[in-house]
Amino acid sequence: MIQITRRETFNAAHRLYNTKWTAEKNFEVFGPCSRIHGHNWELFVTVEGEVQEETGFVIDLKELRDVMRNYVISKVDHTFLNEDVDFLKGVLPSTENFAIAIWRILQPVLLNDFGVNLYKIKLTETSNHFVEYYGK
Ligand code: NI
Numbered sequence: 742m743i744q745i746t747r748r749e750t751f752n753a754a755h756r757l758y759n760t761k762w763t764a765e766k767n768f769e770v771f772g773p774c775s776r777i778h779g780h781n782w783e784l785f786v787t788v789e790g791e792v793q794e795e796t797g798f799v800i801d802l803k804e805l806r807d808v809m810r811n812y813v814i815s816k817v818d819h820t821f822l823n824e825d826v827d828f829l830k831g832v833l834p835s836t837e838n839f840a841i842a843i844w845r846i847l848q849p850v851l852l853n854d855f856g857v858n859l860y861k862i863k864l865t866e867t868s869n870h871f872v873e874y875y876g877k
Pocket of ligand 1: 755774778780866
């Protein structure tokens with residue numbers, strides 16, 4: 742087994758805001774992150790599989806790129822994550838929850854359409870922090 746990773750970038754705004762709380766409580770917990778702010782996000786998708794003898798590939802990276810763009814990037818780029826994105830409806834779009842939501846979209850597509858296992862989602866919110874999710 743071997744792993745291969747593709748990176749895509751996008752821009753999106755969000756706020757850390759629990760709609761069940763008051764504005765004061767949200768500011769107390771999340772501070773300035775409770776205000777609407779934007780990031781240049783980086784999404785790294787790592788898949789795992791066997792090297793195909795005929796191509797030398799685990800997956801054609803053009804196909805992985807297209808899956809990432811069609812199922813995620815096109816739906817989140819230049820949006821307000823709290824309101825504009827169907828797959829984040831009802832979800833507080835922290836980096837953690839966002840990465841988990843991306844996993845749930847991509848994992849079945851990669852397995853069923855391309856026969857590869859999703860190994861890791863890495864989502865970078867700023868140059869100083871990111872999350873990694875392995876589906877567990
Ligand atoms: Ni943020």
